[in-house]
Amino acid sequence: MSRYDVARVKTGIPGLDDLIEGGFPKGTTVLVTGPTGTGKTTFAVQFVYKGAELYDEPGVIVTLEERAQDLRREMLSFGWDLKKYEDEGKIAIIDGVSSAVGLPSEERFALEEGLNVEGFLRYIYRVVKTIDAKRLVVDSIPSIAIRLREEKNIREVLLKLNTILLEMGITSILTTEAEDPKRGKLSRYGVEEYVARGVILLDFIEKDVELKRYLLIRKMRETKHAMKKYPFEITEDGIVVYPSGEIY
Template identity: 75%
Template sequence: MRIMAYQPVRRVKSGIPGFDELIEGGFPEGTTVLLTGGTGTGKTTFAAQFIYKGAEEYGEPGVFVTLEERARDLRREMASFGWDFEKYEKEGKIAIVDGVSSVVGLPSEEKFVLEDRFNVDNFLRYIYRVVKAINAKRLVIDSIPSIALRLEEERKIREVLLKLNTILLEMGVTTILTTEAPDPQHGKLSRYGIEEFIARGVIVLDLQEKNIELKRYVLIRKMRETRHSMKKYPFEIGPNGIVVYPSGEIY
């Protein structure tokens, strides 16, 4: 009888201080993670930090598909953390796909731009080409509700997400998809109720009132191939981006 040798799970570092120790050293390579939370919880910052630090610290190219704000606005906002996205774009380590300008009727000087007329198959093929163009190891799509709004029939989002999941698995990239959590306190983790089922990991970002102040918390709801706590951990968005406090204390 032949005994198969155990193959350890290869991990992809998040680039977020304090977070990786909650998930055995990083995301399982090639996994799809859903990042969900309400408005102002830090989803875009978390996702952008994952892409930027991948290029800066780990030499892993990444693609950021922005469907909620123009690429130029994203760069400006992230520069407040000292992140020079344009530097790594010029080096071919980061690609930002502008999915907003054409929709609102504004001209775009970006290298990667989605067309105004949204077609799911074309969208998926285009993302696939951009990923292959820079040999990306990381991918962010921000956000799923913005994809749904571009569909002629919003109910088709289930079909789109299933197709998207298949393409992502074929590409083998480690992916973060962002979505909105209507009511995470009562188990409503996503707007369409399917996002958390196609993803292999689910991370919830939350704002809670404590001592008449709003505090930020992160909860790892699901992460396959990973042992993780089901506790909420505090985090802050500071001058250098997001920092998670595994000890539960903010210093």
């Protein structure tokens, strides 16, 4: 245990909480990074879904890479019925894609076209307050830059986003890309990891002729954690981490 008992937010990812003293520090922002197809979206949605299902904590998902309806359908393959919790007011999905590609959105929460950073952040703030969310996911940072009208300095956007998240006291996951983490580049812009208080890398490693998934907790403030590669799997129930497994 840590010396000061920081409140912990259970991640809803089997095996992970044991590696980080019981969960994410409450109110913290965690970056989930890694190459394509490693499970970043699944990880992030699982955090919000399990928050609603198991811990009675409402959550907001800002989806900037796929439309809300596509995300709902994909997540059903893990047995996660997002719609059910949306109807109960425990989950809100903000569709950040439809307007950007010129499609009408029938969503309750959708970003307008041509928002600037302030408008974007204000909208998220409002939805968080509407359902009194305790958890938030933004998937993904690179797509924020693409969606916003004025392509601002991404560092400035992240700093503003982070300030608002801290102000709201909400526990958040931001996702970003890292094409080649083994060469040391942890994020798309190289600045995301400085803004986040925690960084979790999801990656593949080649073992025999197979690719194996592993997770590395690269940083987690206020938390004692090992810098070790832990195996994980994406199962039909979502992500499961194996704390005592070996990947070599």
